[in-house]
Amino acid sequence: MTAGVYLAFDFGTKRIGIAAGDAVTRGARALGAVAHDWKQIDRLLAEWTPAACVVGLPLGPEGEEQPITNQARAFASRLQKHFAGPVHLSDERYSSRSAMDELRAARASGALKRRLRKGDKDGAAARLILEQWLMERRETGNGRRET
Numbered sequence: 577m578t579a580g581v582y583l584a585f586d587f588g589t590k591r592i593g594i595a596a597g598d599a600v601t602r603g604a605r606a607l608g609a610v611a612h613d614w615k616q617i618d619r620l621l622a623e624w625t626p627a628a629c630v631v632g633l634p635l636g637p638e639g640e641e642q643p644i645t646n647q648a649r650a651f652a653s654r655l656q657k658h659f660a661g662p663v664h665l666s667d668e669r670y671s672s673r674s675a676m677d678e679l680r681a682a683r684a685s686g687a688l689k690r691r692l693r694k695g696d697k698d699g700a701a702a703r704l705i706l707e708q709w710l711m712e713r714r715e716t717g718n719g720r721r722e723t
Contacts, residue, residue: 580627582617583620585655586668586698587631587648588670596624599713604706606699611639613657621659628661632668632705639667666709668701681692 583655584604586593597604610616621629631652634644649665656663 581624582628582630582706582710583592583624583626584630584666584673584709585632585651586705587634587644587651588704589644589647591698592651593700594620595699595702595706596626597703599627599710602707602710604703604710606703609698612646614654618658626659626661627683629655629663630706630709631655631663632701633665635667635669637669639669659670664709666705666712668705672692679713 580599582597582599582604584595584597586595586609588609591609593609594607595604596607607620610620631648634642634648636642652663652665
């Protein structure tokens with residue numbers, strides 16, 4: 577796996593969650609969410625200069641495609657036209673639900689003192705997608721495998 581920064585995108589019909597992480601720590605942090613605005617996405621790509629991008633692929637509980645799956649694939653395809661590096665798809669089953677669970681727990685414990693904002697879940701889901709993708713690469717020993 578190439579060292580450097582990676583960006584992950586949690587595609588949604590209203591917002592796109594974004595997270596950044598690295599291969600060394602296998603950790604990521606949520607950067608929030610953006611509307612479907614390619615100028616903002618291009619700015620993030622220029623600012624972070626990632627080694628690769630990861631787009632969450634929304635699948636059903638049994639791995640079946642859903643109506644939004646093709647939209648996420650189309651987003652990944654368009655992202656590839658805006659980004660010179662590799663764009664990977666990664667199974668994102670339950671990432672949004674897990675993100676909401678984490679955010680609610682942080683609020684309940686007092687670790688998150690402010691109210692939840694609309695883009696919080698999307699950014700947190702992108703973080704989970706990227707961390708999972710980075711961990712899978714460590715386990716397989718390469719950065720080439722795609723879901």
